[in-house]
Amino acid sequence: MAPPRTAADPAYLASQAAFEALPEPLRKAIQDALVWTGDYNAVTAGTFGRRTYEAIAAWQKRQGSEPTGVLTAKERTALDAAGEAARKALRFNVQADTASGAVIGVPEKLLAKKSSLPRGTRWQSTDGRVTLDTTSYPGGGADLDGLFERATATTPERKITYKLKKPDFLVVTGETPTGRFYIRQAAGAEGIRGFTIAYDKALTAEVDRLVIAVANSFLPFPGAAPANEAKPVAAAPNPYAGGARPAGNVASPLTPPPLPGIAAQPAATGLALGNGRILTSAAALETCPVPRVGSAAARAAGRDPTGNLVLLETEARNQASPLPAIRSETVVSGEALVVVGAEAKGATVAPGTAGSGGIVAPLQPGAGGAPILDRSGHLVGLVARFPTAPRLIAGVMPPTSYAVVPGSVIAAFLAQAGVAVAKATPNAAPAAASLGAAAAPVIGSVIGITCAR
Secondary structure, X not given: OOOOOOOOOHHHHHHHHHHHOOOHHHHHHHHHHHHHOOOOOOOOOOOOOHHHHHHHHXXXXXXXXXXXXXXXXXXXXXXXXXXXXXXXXXXXXXXXXXXXXXXXXXXXXXXXXXXXXXXXXXXXXXXXXXXXXXXXXXXXXXXXXXXXXXXXXXXXXXXEEEEEEOXXXXXXXEEOOOEEEEEEEEEEOOEEEXXXXXXXXXXXXXXXXXXXXXXXXXXXXXXXXXXXXXXXXXXXEOXXXXXXXXXXXXXXXXXXXXXXXXXXXXOEEEEEEEOOEXXXXXXXXXXXXXXXXXOEEEEEXXXXXXXXXEEEEEOXXXXXXXXXXXXXXXXXXXXXXXXXXXXXXXXXXXXXXXXXXXXXXXXXXXXXXXXXXXXXXXXXXXXXXXOOOOOOEOOEOOOEEEEEEEHHHHHHHHHHOOOOOOEOOOOOOOOOOOHHHHHHHHHOOEEEEEEEO
16 A cells, blocks of 8 residues: 655645645635545635545546646546536535524435424435434523533443534534434524534445535524634636536535644644743654744753653743643543643634543644643643544544643653642542633643744
């Protein structure tokens, strides 16, 4: 088997240069078509990454062409036609759902039955094996923390395979003995709006593609995208043949979790200590010769004797919350933990579980160096590293085991560096009621570390 292409590979770089030279609507249209051909299962953000390269090459290979990752004009026309045919075959219609207030894409040929719900709409296949529900809650009617706790509840018959909560949205996927489900909720000034797709496991190969298409079409608050978000692309002219593209190319500003290659994605997460000092994992920066914090370069000011931690210094006088008490004793296997990582749009909070020598959590690229806290808000470690080629399921990251730099190593290193640390007293603080409350001690100190090459 040939090794995967990497950012240093000439073919990968040529594919990236060709893709990024295209207008943004065309880049998104290519990714959208690749979703429908079954080659791309990620966000149609118009940004280039490993998955875009592999999707283009896979499609080319199936057409009998050389898998260069660079689409010719003829190939772009053929790809667009293939995506269009797949959309039309399922009558994928992006529509306003008046019951919930959201905009969402519905494969109406598959989901032919439509009925009303108290705060949304249900579309269902005639045999009942696939269901798409929209839902909404008015302002003050529900909160994401409560919805997240309910969505992630496990039973002997219900297993959670992915869970992520941010301040403005959540995503949860899971399985039952016979089915799978995908839940998404988004919060805004008008309340909370979301959708759930549930389907028979036997239909996974067909429906997983539709999950991505629906997620990429979902617009919870039409016309209310934040100023710093990309505006949705709506019914743009067909850049291939001059014809009109159907509304199925609408892209949501609240897309699924960021993936490798998305612009401005941090290379690592740092914990600001004040006075320009930042603590992170040494392994997270192994391939980053010139780390940066914002627009300022950072330099290594010290490493701990084990080689697991690095203290960066930058001229940027970063603000920092008081460092939480550090728990030196080993966490118990199965203990509930919280990881606070940095992403392009700010900090993200993910639930985790202590495992044998590490943590099992649904983290995102850039989580290397992210602080790990117990549910009482004590710092118990840092994520050692994030894999360079993460495994994705239906475009999202499943819970994965990560190595951890333990709190005892952190405490010793910071003490040696002259940073005052407090030792956590076992059982002194009650467990927080929510993930956000547990993450509160570090949420203001977590920053993204980018990499200049």
